[in-house]
Amino acid sequence: MSDAPTNSTPTNPVEKLLRMERIPHIWCPGCGVGTSVNCFARALDKTDIDYDNLHVVSGIGCTGRVAGYVNVDSFHTTHGRAIPFATGLAIARPEAKVVVYSGDGDLFAIGGNHLIHAARRNIDMTVICVNNFTYGMTGGQVTPTTPYSAKATTTPYGNFEDTFNLPNLVESCGAVYVARWTVYHVRKLIKSMTKALNTKGFSFIEVIAQCPTLYQRRNKLGDGVMALQYYKERSTVQNGAPTVDVGLDYQSDIIVGEFVDKPRPTFMDKYNTRMTEILGNKFVPYEGVK
Amino acid sequence: MKADPAAVATGVHFIDGNEACAEGAIAAGCRFAAGYPITPSTEVVEHIAKRFPKLGGVFIQMEDEIASSICFQGAIWGGMKAMTVTSGPGLSLMMEHVGLAAMTETPSVFVDVQRGGPSTGLPTLPGQQDVMQVRWGSHGDYEVIALAPNSPQECFDHIITAFNLAEQYRVPVFFMMDECIGHMLGKVRIPEANQIDVRERKFTERPPGQYLPYEIYSGDQPEMVRAGMGYRIHTTGLTHDARGYPEMNAQAQDKLIRRLCNKVLDHTEELTLCESDQIDGSDVTIIAYGITARVAAYAVEQARQQGLKVGQLRLITLWPFNDRLIRDVAQNTRSIIVAEMNLGQMVHEVRRAVGDKVPVHLIDSAGGAIIEPETILAKIKEVVS
Amino acid sequence: MSQTEIRICGLGGQGVIMAGMIIGRAASIYEDRFATLVQSFGPEARGSECSAQVMVSDVAIAFPYIRTSDIFVAMSQGAYDKFVKEMKDDSILVYENELVFPDDQMPKGAKKFGMPGTRIAEDELGRRIVFNMVMIGFFTAVTKLIDVEAMRQAVQNSVPPGTEEFNLKAFNRGYEDGLAQVG
Numbered sequence: 001m002s003d004a005p006t007n008s009t010p011t012n013p014v015e016k017l018l019r020m021e022r023i024p025h026i027w028c029p030g031c032g033v034g035t036s037v038n039c040f041a042r043a044l045d046k047t048d049i050d051y052d053n054l055h056v057v058s059g060i061g062c063t064g065r066v067a068g069y070v071n072v073d074s075f076h077t078t079h080g081r082a083i084p085f086a087t088g089l090a091i092a093r094p095e096a097k098v099v100v101y102s103g104d105g106d107l108f109a110i111g112g113n114h115l116i117h118a119a120r121r122n123i124d125m126t127v128i129c130v131n132n133f134t135y136g137m138t139g140g141q142v143t144p145t146t147p148y149s150a151k152a153t154t155t156p157y158g159n160f161e162d163t164f165n166l167p168n169l170v171e172s173c174g175a176v177y178v179a180r181w182t183v184y185h186v187r188k189l190i191k192s193m194t195k196a197l198n199t200k201g202f203s204f205i206e207v208i209a210q211c212p213t214l215y216q217r218r219n220k221l222g223d224g225v226m227a228l229q230y231y232k233e234r235s236t237v238q239n240g241a242p243t244v245d246v247g248l249d250y251q252s253d254i255i256v257g258e259f260v261d262k263p264r265p266t267f268m269d270k271y272n273t274r275m276t277e278i279l280g281n282k283f284v285p286y287e288g289v290k
Numbered sequence: 291m292k293a294d295p296a297a298v299a300t301g302v303h304f305i306d307g308n309e310a311c312a313e314g315a316i317a318a319g320c321r322f323a324a325g326y327p328i329t330p331s332t333e334v335v336e337h338i339a340k341r342f343p344k345l346g347g348v349f350i351q352m353e354d355e356i357a358s359s360i361c362f363q364g365a366i367w368g369g370m371k372a373m374t375v376t377s378g379p380g381l382s383l384m385m386e387h388v389g390l391a392a393m394t395e396t397p398s399v400f401v402d403v404q405r406g407g408p409s410t411g412l413p414t415l416p417g418q419q420d421v422m423q424v425r426w427g428s429h430g431d432y433e434v435i436a437l438a439p440n441s442p443q444e445c446f447d448h449i450i451t452a453f454n455l456a457e458q459y460r461v462p463v464f465f466m467m468d469e470c471i472g473h474m475l476g477k478v479r480i481p482e483a484n485q486i487d488v489r490e491r492k493f494t495e496r497p498p499g500q501y502l503p504y505e506i507y508s509g510d511q512p513e514m515v516r517a518g519m520g521y522r523i524h525t526t527g528l529t530h531d532a533r534g535y536p537e538m539n540a541q542a543q544d545k546l547i548r549r550l551c552n553k554v555l556d557h558t559e560e561l562t563l564c565e566s567d568q569i570d571g572s573d574v575t576i577i578a579y580g581i582t583a584r585v586a587a588y589a590v591e592q593a594r595q596q597g598l599k600v601g602q603l604r605l606i607t608l609w610p611f612n613d614r615l616i617r618d619v620a621q622n623t624r625s626i627i628v629a630e631m632n633l634g635q636m637v638h639e640v641r642r643a644v645g646d647k648v649p650v651h652l653i654d655s656a657g658g659a660i661i662e663p664e665t666i667l668a669k670i671k672e673v674v675s
Numbered sequence: 676m677s678q679t680e681i682r683i684c685g686l687g688g689q690g691v692i693m694a695g696m697i698i699g700r701a702a703s704i705y706e707d708r709f710a711t712l713v714q715s716f717g718p719e720a721r722g723s724e725c726s727a728q729v730m731v732s733d734v735a736i737a738f739p740y741i742r743t744s745d746i747f748v749a750m751s752q753g754a755y756d757k758f759v760k761e762m763k764d765d766s767i768l769v770y771e772n773e774l775v776f777p778d779d780q781m782p783k784g785a786k787k788f789g790m791p792g793t794r795i796a797e798d799e800l801g802r803r804i805v806f807n808m809v810m811i812g813f814f815t816a817v818t819k820l821i822d823v824e825a826m827r828q829a830v831q832n833s834v835p836p837g838t839e840e841f842n843l844k845a846f847n848r849g850y851e852d853g854l855a856q857v858g
Contacts, residue, residue: 019524019535022535051522052518052519052520052522053518055518057364067524067526068524068526068535068536071522072522073367073517073518073521073522073523073524074522074523075364075367075524075525075526076524076525076527076528076536077390077527078360078387078390078527081357081360084324084352084356084357084358084360084361084364085360085361085363085364086364087350087352087357087361087364088322088350088360088361088362088363088364088365088366088367088368088372089364089365089367089368089517090364091322091348091364091365091368092365092366092367092368092369092370093368093369093517095518096368096517096518113353113354113357114353114357117352117353268348271343271348275343279343279344282344283343284343284344284345286321286346286347287346289368289369289516302703302707303704304696304699304700304703304704304710304712470713473714474711474712474713474739475696475699475710475712476699476703476709476710476712476736476739477703477704477709477710477711584737584738584739585738587737587738588737588738591737660740663738663742
């Protein structure tokens with residue numbers, strides 16, 4: 001830590017964002033979560049966001065640990081509840097950018113109700129969902145995104161439930177920006193993250209990522225590299241694709257791209273507008289903690 | 291410091307406990323609330339929703355109580371004073387976030403207007419059945435502060451106390467009203483703002499780099515910051531070290547959990563609010579809290595008119611429980627009656643503190659209606675005869 | 676008497692709770708005495724039984740529930756039948772005399788004052804909704820518990836803005852009827 005960087009040892013651009021004293025991280029070799037964090041750091045670098053005004057909130061799970069590694073005000077909350085915590089934080093800190101960084105199980109199973117309401121309200125936050133189709137931290141159980149027939153510890157005979165199409169779900173709930181990439185598409189993901197970070201309102205990025213330890217192995221899909229190969233070969237970029245068409249099946253083609261970009265007033269915009277209309281000069285807008 | 295004169299509804303009012311609670315919270319500096327409709331507490335947030343837009347505050351009706359009970363913690367870490375309000379089933383849903391507030395030392399106020407339970411139970415009728423739940427409801431060991439007002443005036447006065455204690459001790463503070471107190475109208479005198487002491491959040495004066503969010507620099511509380519001050523803090527519900535980083539082993543757990551408990555327990559005496567009356571030399575002393583204490587006072591008055599020597603102890607602070615206070619009562623009275631609108635909750639604490647020094651009797655109720663003063667009077671006569 | 680126990684009971688929609696609230700406000704805000712109000716009502720917002728227990732006192736009130744009433748305001752026969760037995764000897768019954776018919780259950784020495792509040796509100800004043808204002812005006816005159824000016828102030832500050840005059844008119848109509856009865 002005390003060694004000043006020199007020209008011969010260029011600092012990794014990601015280090016600026018990370019709590020380097022906490023590295024090595026807990027993610028398994030070949031895991032895709034770290035790649036997404038790398039992209040997030042690079043995306044941040046392309047924005048004007050002051051790191052002191054960037055707050056990261058996570059739930060519980062492998063991706064839920066992201067909050068613990070980013071060197072900004074960061075909150076590791078309870079399972080499924082990152083979004084309501086972030087809602088309170090975003091309202092209290094209108095000058096800040098609040099990012100929720102969590103996984104598919106956390107955000108769409110236990111936290112599903114909060115996600116749809118935050119999108120409906122258009123709370124000013126960016127939600128990054130690392131979708132690895134499994135609960136990694138607890139050992140590989142089925143999630144609302146695990147494709148039909150895929151094996152999990154709680155679906156030993158293959159999953160038989162239907163899944164959520166995440167972009168379609170959040171779009172129909174009112175998200176202003178929706179994109180999906182895999183961790184193979186690092187440049188496009190960075191660009192998309194940059195855009196989401198610069199967007200006012202509820203923005204959502206699904207990041208498809210591999211869990212080599214549990215999902216890949218249990219389904220005999222090989223290691224992390226094999227997963228990236230699959231993402232490379234079977235993904236097609238279709239910006240503006242109707243989200244209703246982007247559902248995923250087991251090892252199917254993957255439609256990636258920016259699907260939704262339609263701004264609308266945020267929760268606080270609408271609050272301020274309505275109260276001004278009704279209360280006139282009796283309305284005292286909340287303008288942040290002095 | 292003192293309350294904001296622009297926000298305090300100074301004057302004499304005839305309002306119910308729920309509205310008085312809302313006004314008290316406003317006077318205490320609360321400017322964010324998250325809640326979900328539930329009887330019999332809803333009027334608290336309804337009043338807040340009406341008042342906040344004129345005071346620079348924000349109320350949000352969340353999608354459920356789970357969301358409410360963490361949303362307001364997000365606002366607190368954003369620097370606001372905030373609360374959530376609920377009853378019965380809503381309180382049950384909030385339990386995980388009571389633990390989060392305890393673990394992350396979030397200065398949080400939970401208002402609970404109690405009704406009869408379990409489950410949906412008696413939505414519109416009173417109970418005092420949540421006193422153990424607020425103490426033990428979240429998993430793990432932790433301590434909370436709980437206050438029980440017994441009038442609309444106290445709903446105003448003591449919700450301010452609740453906010454001040456939350457800031458001082460950085461623990462979940464429960465404000466334990468009940469349906470009777472919440473819906474009863476009474477005279478509430480709201481003082482001038484300059485007569486209302488409000489404890490501001492004390493932020494650290496250490497510069498970034500020389501500050502850790504969970505280090506104890508003096509006393510037994512860590513120093514707080516809010517998001518956006520440049521400290522780049524981390525908080526987690528995991529067992530953590532002084533940096534707020536996960537440290538999951540028996541030693542770290544022991545150090546942290548004992549500190550979280552002791553920072554409350556070591557201050558039990560300062561935290562004790564109660565009213566005692568004619569206990570010394572009495573034949574029996576009634577211990578009660580909330581609405582039941584008002585009923586008991588009426589019964590005690592009647593008993594005294596009949597020449598009986600009856601003392602009364604009204605608990606305002608329910609948690610932390612003050613054993614010394616109860617032992618002192620036991621020294622000076624010949625028997626104790628605990629009256630509460632549940633099938634026996636605080637009586638266990640009283641019996642534990644008293645031991646076999648004097649007999650401890652219980653007047654219980656499954657909830658739904660106040661305990662009748664005649665019932666208390668009859669028990670007094672039975673005990674002293 | 677330093678503490679007066681008042682039971683007001685009728686049907687939902689008659690403005691029972693508002694009547695109790697105005698009495699409580701008048702006493703605690705405009706006379707600087709003490710009052711409490713405890714309400715109970717059925718699950719339906721209209722038509723089911725609705726009861727207010729009001730205490731008015733010169734000192735702080737410990738116990739807000741009525742055991743025996745000093746004043747009973749009965750606005751329906753069902754209300755009368757239910758609560759007549761809690762009336763004290765020498766207490767006062769205030770009632771709507773086209774809806775409630777007092778009988779020999781009345782305690783000894785109790786006085787009764789009745790007026791047709793519903794008909795007056797509906798036919799004479801043109802708005803049934805001010806029935807409760809007529810009745811509390813009447814109550815004010817016959818019980819002399821609370822100063823009429825304090826009651827008028829409480830009425831003014833309890834009704835929706837813009838309706839003050841009309842509500843006061845109804846209050847005064849009941850008050851005059853009461854004065855005529857007590858002389």
